Amino acid sequence: MSLPTVRTGRFQSAAWLLLAALCVSGCQRNETAPALPGAKAEPAAAMQSMTLPLRRNDLVAYARIRVTPAQYTQLEAAWRSGASRWPLTELPLPNEVGALLGSLSAPDAERRMQQAFDAELAGQAQGIAQAAQSLGQFGVHYLRSRNDYPPEQRAHYVQLVDALSAWAATAPLADRPRAKASIADLVAAARATGITSDADLQRLGMEESLRRLGPFWEICKKVLERYDLSIDNSLDALRTGLIKQDGDTAQVRLRYPLAAHDIDLTVALIKRDGHWYQLQTQNQVQALLNGSQAAPLPNATVASETAAAAPAKPSNTGQRPAGR
Structure with a gap:
């Protein structure tokens, strides 16, 4: 089996794409590690608390704490307009969550995905291992050549690619019984979830969509455990510590185990209205909100005209987000 066979093929439309995306957060832990210096400091404790909703599969609480x-409130409005799908873009999920759920919900989904697995991956452990190693090397080289990532973010991504490519090279991804149960x-x-498209996400709104996606997130974690990756163990193992604090800004160290690797990164926090938030998230969210207010979506005019002409419910415009 060649590398292109693994990278393209029908596997791209199967549920296994979700596994690849979710692996960004899948980690393992074998023993208790000591607390990091400054773990009880307010910024470090705040960063730790931001992970708790994911452990409880409460995506609404996760969005609120971020x-x-x-x-x-503004993000809810941007979601309704089709300008945003945050916080799905922060989670280890494919960008087109609505389309993925539609594919998984199709009447013949299990048969089609099992056929795709049998054709592309079943019994191909050696080919998958070779592909994982090659893709890992390519990914690290690519990230190191990019100048548009901050150095700390680039270093974090390099660690992730190294760890995940090593995991994928030995994980039982070609095992048919696991595939059948996972699918x-x-x-x-x-x-x-009752969600089969991005239009459903838009109609339901951000909070209701996240509420319905919570159980789906829980099952995704269960599936990963079949492949020796436990997100819950990883969240339990995550440690934070204060590096430095200067008024309403702080730098927090965050460490967690990923497969056989220990991921180590620095996160910048900012205090607003008495609460600490991740600076990168704040910047990205504010840019998203500014953009959604400054310019309409490319299809917004057409969608609005269509909605006005058709006897459809105002809340179900069927728009798709132009960007995240």
């Missing part, structure tokens, strides 16, 4: 109340779980969980 942004200010005013931003949350069945993902299909059932996707159907339970």
